[in-house]
Amino acid sequence: MKKLSVLLFLTLFLSGCSDNWGWYVVNPYNKSGWVNLKFLISGYYFTLLLSFTSILISVAVGLLVALPGLSKNPWLRKFNRVYVEIVRSVPILVLILWVYYGLPPMTGLEINVFWAGVVALALSDSAFQAEIFRAGIQSIDKGQYEASHSISLNYRDTMRFVILPQAIRRILPALGNQLVYMLKMSSLVSVIGMQELTRKANELVVTEYRPLEIYTILVLEYLALILVVSAGVRWLERRLKSDERV
Amino acid sequence: MPESPVGNDIEIKNISKAFGEFAALKDVSLNVKRGERVVVCGPSGSGKSTLIRCINGLESHEEGSITVDGILLNHKTKSLEQIRSRVGMVFQQFNLFPHLTVLENITLGPIRSKKVTQEQANVRAMGYLERVKIPEQAYKYPRQLSGGQQQRVAIARSLCMEPKILLFDEPTSALDPEMISEVLEVMIELAETGMTMICVTHEMGFARRVADKMVFMDQGRIVEMAPPTKFFDSPDTDRCKTFLKQILHH
Structure with a gap:
């Protein structure tokens, strides 16, 4: 909150120093400025919807890809490596373009902008999630598996009740990072026309010719969003830790 | 596979196990009767932990056979599950x-x-x-x-x-001295209920008190197997004598 207020203050202070600023485009006290501001802020809806849908899918897919990577079977491990290496090497922007323009003619599927964005973001992130889960699960002591084995738990129950609850607590900071990363990367989906924060700002710039003010608002929008989300992740970490604390 | 004769909870026949080049168990055989309390001791690296970890399938043996409560232990999930539900294990590091x-x-x-x-x-x-x-x-x-x-x-x-059988893998080795007796006390009470127990431990006072059979291992083999009175008073092998001397000296 302190950071945000300092930045706001600086912006307003600097704007006073220059004749080039024209805050009227987003001034809530005049009618068109208020309409513009509302238009910009409405981009939050798809930014949030896109990012959270994608992260949910990528966490699930990441876990499903991580588990074969820990298997004794070399073919399953190979599948994990191939998936991670291929997906990780494609830039997100390229993946977005490929899913939106390439996938429909190739498969005959109709895909709208939103789902193309979700598929691309989730796919790209799942490779990183898989690596995070693999590291988290590997960090759990061998004795935990042996104890589970000795009380007759099968593989599924061992993972569900013993290993994953501990692994997830450990990787929570990394998962939080991925969420922040996802929120930022969702701006790339603007190139295929998704009406999220960045796309809205771009459209307004085209009609108002005021890039300086509008993109400054865009920066502040992302900043506010990410500060709130980070605080939320930290709160969750504290809450889960307090379960175990002495 | 012939049925295990009534009264034998565990039958280990000629098992061997290697970790890479290192032979952890060499041709080990051991029978444990129902309700029998066996204490396994020996220097570190002698294979005692490996032996009891083979009994509930935490380690796989390469040769020979293990039969627990009439069930042959092989690498099929089903026999492993059946054996696990009959065999409990207590670890050195607790693993809670x-x-x-x-x-x-x-x-x-x-x-x-x-x-x-x-x-x-x-x-x-x-x-x-x-x-x-x-x-x-x-x-x-x-x-x-x-x-x-x-x-x-x-x-x-x-x-x-x-469980019908309880395995103890050095249950007091990770404990502070003043906490050892409270754990041993519980184990003694357990032994008195007639539970089949195999304990890997160096607590010789405990062994003398509850064991029906002492097993001494060295370099992956069972070197000496005897009732506690004979084991402590007149062991057959020199290796065992030296070991007991060292361990009882302190």
């Missing part, structure tokens, strides 16, 4: 689940693998916590307990699965 309370640690096994209801499991778990004398710790987390208390929770967790 740190994210679960004491009660949840104990009830997890019965609820998931024996299909016992939550209420039944809780009642049963409290019964076993009484037996290891820490019912008041039921709602704490493992790290809030002392080492001795944690090991007693681990014993209660094994008992709650109602």
